[in-house]
Amino acid sequence: MERINSVYELNQLRDKLKEEFTKNKQRVLVCAGTGCVAGGSLDIYAEFKRLIKENGLNIDCELEEDSCGGDHDHNHDQAHKHETGYKVAKSGCHGFCAQGPLVRIEPDDILYTHVKLGDVEEIIRETLVKGNIIERLIYTNPMTGEKVAKEHEIPFYKKQLRRALKNCGAIDPESLEEYIVNDGYHGLANALIKTPQEVIDEVLASGLRGRGGGGFPTGKKWQFTRIAEGDKKFIICNGDEGDPGAFMDRSVMEGDPHRVIEGMAIAGYAVGADEGYIYVRAEYPMAVHRLKIAIKEAEEVGILGDNILGTEFSFRLHIKEGAGAFVCGEETALIASIEGKRGMPVPKPPFPANKGLWGCPTVINNVETFANVPIILDKGADYFKSVGVPNSPGTKTFALTGQVANTGLIEVPMGTTLREIVYEIGGGIPGNREYKAVQIGGPSGGCLTEDHLDIQLDFDSLKSVGAMIGSGGLVVMDEKTCIVEVARFFMHFTQNESCGKCVLCREGTKRMLEILQRIVDGDGQVEDLDLLVELGETIKDGSLCGLGKTAPNPVLTTLKYFRDEYMHHVENKICDAKVCSALKVYHIDPEKCKGCTRCARNCPVGAISGKVKQVHSIDVLKCIKCGACVTACAFDAIEEV
Amino acid sequence: MGKLCNCSRDLLANQDREIQKLFRSYSPGEKEALIPILQETQGIYGYLPKPILYITSEYLKIPVGKIYGVATFYNQFRLQPVGKYLVQVCAGTACHVRGGDLVLQALESELGIKSGQTTQDGLYTLSTVACLGACSMAPVVTVGGDFHGRLQPKDIVKILREYEIKE
Ligand SMILES: Cc1cc2nc3c(=O)[nH]c(=O)nc-3n(C[C@H](O)[C@H](O)[C@H](O)COP(=O)(O)O)c2cc1C
Ligand code: FES
Numbered sequence: 001m002e003r004i005n006s007v008y009e010l011n012q013l014r015d016k017l018k019e020e021f022t023k024n025k026q027r028v029l030v031c032a033g034t035g036c037v038a039g040g041s042l043d044i045y046a047e048f049k050r051l052i053k054e055n056g057l058n059i060d061c062e063l064e065e066d067s068c069g070g071d072h073d074h075n076h077d078q079a080h081k082h083e084t085g086y087k088v089a090k091s092g093c094h095g096f097c098a099q100g101p102l103v104r105i106e107p108d109d110i111l112y113t114h115v116k117l118g119d120v121e122e123i124i125r126e127t128l129v130k131g132n133i134i135e136r137l138i139y140t141n142p143m144t145g146e147k148v149a150k151e152h153e154i155p156f157y158k159k160q161l162r163r164a165l166k167n168c169g170a171i172d173p174e175s176l177e178e179y180i181v182n183d184g185y186h187g188l189a190n191a192l193i194k195t196p197q198e199v200i201d202e203v204l205a206s207g208l209r210g211r212g213g214g215g216f217p218t219g220k221k222w223q224f225t226r227i228a229e230g231d232k233k234f235i236i237c238n239g240d241e242g243d244p245g246a247f248m249d250r251s252v253m254e255g256d257p258h259r260v261i262e263g264m265a266i267a268g269y270a271v272g273a274d275e276g277y278i279y280v281r282a283e284y285p286m287a288v289h290r291l292k293i294a295i296k297e298a299e300e301v302g303i304l305g306d307n308i309l310g311t312e313f314s315f316r317l318h319i320k321e322g323a324g325a326f327v328c329g330e331e332t333a334l335i336a337s338i339e340g341k342r343g344m345p346v347p348k349p350p351f352p353a354n355k356g357l358w359g360c361p362t363v364i365n366n367v368e369t370f371a372n373v374p375i376i377l378d379k380g381a382d383y384f385k386s387v388g389v390p391n392s393p394g395t396k397t398f399a400l401t402g403q404v405a406n407t408g409l410i411e412v413p414m415g416t417t418l419r420e421i422v423y424e425i426g427g428g429i430p431g432n433r434e435y436k437a438v439q440i441g442g443p444s445g446g447c448l449t450e451d452h453l454d455i456q457l458d459f460d461s462l463k464s465v466g467a468m469i470g471s472g473g474l475v476v477m478d479e480k481t482c483i484v485e486v487a488r489f490f491m492h493f494t495q496n497e498s499c500g501k502c503v504l505c506r507e508g509t510k511r512m513l514e515i516l517q518r519i520v521d522g523d524g525q526v527e528d529l530d531l532l533v534e535l536g537e538t539i540k541d542g543s544l545c546g547l548g549k550t551a552p553n554p555v556l557t558t559l560k561y562f563r564d565e566y567m568h569h570v571e572n573k574i575c576d577a578k579v580c581s582a583l584k585v586y587h588i589d590p591e592k593c594k595g596c597t598r599c600a601r602n603c604p605v606g607a608i609s610g611k612v613k614q615v616h617s618i619d620v621l622k623c624i625k626c627g628a629c630v631t632a633c634a635f636d637a638i639e640e641v
Numbered sequence: 642m643g644k645l646c647n648c649s650r651d652l653l654a655n656q657d658r659e660i661q662k663l664f665r666s667y668s669p670g671e672k673e674a675l676i677p678i679l680q681e682t683q684g685i686y687g688y689l690p691k692p693i694l695y696i697t698s699e700y701l702k703i704p705v706g707k708i709y710g711v712a713t714f715y716n717q718f719r720l721q722p723v724g725k726y727l728v729q730v731c732a733g734t735a736c737h738v739r740g741g742d743l744v745l746q747a748l749e750s751e752l753g754i755k756s757g758q759t760t761q762d763g764l765y766t767l768s769t770v771a772c773l774g775a776c777s778m779a780p781v782v783t784v785g786g787d788f789h790g791r792l793q794p795k796d797i798v799k800i801l802r803e804y805e806i807k808e
Contacts, residue, residue: 243772244732247777281774401779402779409777473735475738497771
């Protein structure tokens with residue numbers, strides 16, 4: 001592409017591209033997100049290409065997101081030359097990973113799910129050539145058995161409002177042209193004709209709050225940085241996404257990298273920064289790869305670099321890869337990590353807005369926050385505010401996982417209820433099991449019970465019940481999940497990730513973990529529960545950064561809402577979910593036992609006694625709960641109680 | 642501190658091209674380059690060989706102790722060589738509630754090693770990670786970078802067999 005020298009030229013290019021692209025509307029999109037690749041989508045893509053070529057069809061095929069990282073064989077220029085026929089394209093993750101591998105056919109909006117290699121030939125023959133829908137491959141609603149062919153009619157998508165994720169799954173993330181066609185960099189162009197203060201005012205008016213967890217108003221943060229003293233300022237994008245169980249930021253960086261760049265450039269212009277860093281989590285090599293391509297493309301056409309779009313504004317971007325430390329998601333630790341040090345938080349103030357990277361005023365925002373900025377500058381603050389709730393306008397993405405039928409990446413207006421997400425978008429809990437709780441906000445968040453199903457998900461409502469949106473991980477748990485064990489799991493995580501600077505966080509989390517371990521091992525006492533609360537409150541008060549301040553949350557909220565379950569563990573030594581192996585008790589059903597002695601022979605500790613042809617029994621004190629007897633018994637006589 | 646031991650001298654003398662290229666892309670004394678250099682070193686060797694830490698120390702003018710501090714702070718870095726295939730078991734929330742720990746147990750008993758160890762034949766190193774970002778296909782394991790999702794403990798033997806056949 002040639003250099004774009006002005007806003008006018010950008011607009012012209014967009015119009016020209018739009019014309020070309022409408023001619024080329026028919027496409028086959030094979031999803032190549034991580035989930036679909038594991039399901040074999042790369043082979044499916046290759047098969048499409050092979051068969052199309054073999055049959056001499058005028059159909060072009062591309063992958064949706066190339067997760068194998070690099071040498072794929074599609075060529076933008078060539079692909080765009082096709083004026084008729086199908087184009088098989090590549091894009092970011094569709095979000096509906098549970099149904100993968102996915103193949104989407106445009107413009108008919110047909111979504112084929114669980115596609116196998118052997119189905120490709122039929123799809124070409126029936127759907128592409130004859131225009132028939134293949135019943136077997138379309139989505140079936142697991143609850144009603146209803147079949148749905150069109151993607152936007154599937155309940156999973158119907159309730160969603162995709163704004164920040166609009167392009168994810170719909171465009172080729174390695175093509176700047178496709179981004180521009182979809183109104184990309186229009187927000188930046190609009191910003192550049194305003195004064196920096198006007199840009200900040202627009203962001204302030206939109207009410208955008210940071211999506212990284214805290215929910216701090218983005219416009220205010222920018223204002224602080226703008227008025228802070230210093231010639232050199234920085235913009236940092238926090239792509240560390242440390243919450244285990246969340247992958248929204250990953251999907252945005254991989255599926256729509258230019259949007260992140262655009263948001264950062266707008267921030268740079270607004271606060272007077274000419275350099276920025278994107279800090280990407282170590283486990284996301286694909287995001288790094290995509291962002292690098294996008295930065296290079298943007299530099300080549302003059303959207304990054306000196307004199308952007310022919311204006312005075314210059315902005316450069318670098319990528320920093322994280323090295324695997326949860327605490328580096330905390331802004332001051334992240335800055336230390338970019339500087340090449342151990343990622344340890346430092347006390348605030350001074351805030352990064354005044355003293356950030358190398359002591360310079362720095363804006364640090366989350367990936368999704370930046371992804372929302374172009375919308376505000378492109379369509380205006382009022383458009384942005386038109387959805388959501390007054391104190392939390394706009395939309396929010398969530399990673400919906402755990403015991404729910406439709407796992408995947410979703411985006412809904414702020415204020416959507418948990419019930420809508422779990423039951424309508426998520427399709428409920430599989431296997432007719434009971435809903436127990438949702439863990440929101442990862443290791444810093446809390447759990448929401450059945451009573452909270454109708455609570456609106458926004459920053460303030462969640463705070464009022466002791467939880468937080470956090471990054472947006474939503475893990476659904478059912479009756480087979482042990483709440484105490486999950487609390488232990490989170491404590492294990494934060495204890496491991498505590499950087500060790502604050503004594504209360506370092507030692508306190510260790511003690512809390514010990515107690516929780518004791519409880520799931522069946523050695524807990526009633527007093528332990530109060531001790532946990534006391535320790536938790538102390539750690540919250542005595543820690544420097546958000547890690548320690550929030551680490552006890554999962555334990556404190558579960559203790560509040562599921563105290564009975566804790567009590568059963570410590571008092572009756574019973575795990576209601578039958579998860580904690582130490583609390584399992586095996587029992588031989590005298591009706592079913594034939595006295596074959598097989599269980600006794602298989603017991604590694606000799607806990608089972610009984611004579612041949614007589615009912616056997618288990619010595620619970622000797623039993624190590626390994627379950628060997630259950631497997632050995634041919635008559636189903638041994639049960640877990 | 643910062644003095645080269647004999648082994649690192651040898652290594653310097655025999656530095657293969659990759660390592661030379663790596664150092665040339667950063668300027669001496671550029672402190673912020675530490676983490677990228679360690680990452681790229683690990684990319685080449687699969688772990689951080691001690692001599693390279695000494696070379697890095699001299700090159701960036703950072704005491705070796707500080708480098709060691711950084712290398713041990715971040716989960717990504719390994720100071721021991723790894724097996725041919727790195728087996729990463731996700732220990733994230735989504736994988737945990739869908740039985741990730743049972744998958745880990747199955748791997749441990751099948752390979753006869755604990756997380757963090759390498760098999761005697763040098764084929765596998767077993768480790769856990771916080772989240773692989775593929776939570777919708779939980780529980781997830783990667784073997785040599787390939788993703789395997791929606792696993793049950795009984796799938797493990799079959800998966801490992803695939804890699805053994807390749808050998
Ligand atoms: C322990 C800890 C981990 C954090 N992890 C992340 C993270 O993974 N991603 C993120 O964007 N913010 C994370 N944050 C919040 C950041 O410190 C910071 O508030 C955020 O990046 C600001 O961006 P925002 O205003 O756009 O939300 C974390 C904070 C703490 C205390
Ligand atoms: S929790 Fe396992 S991949 Fe995210």
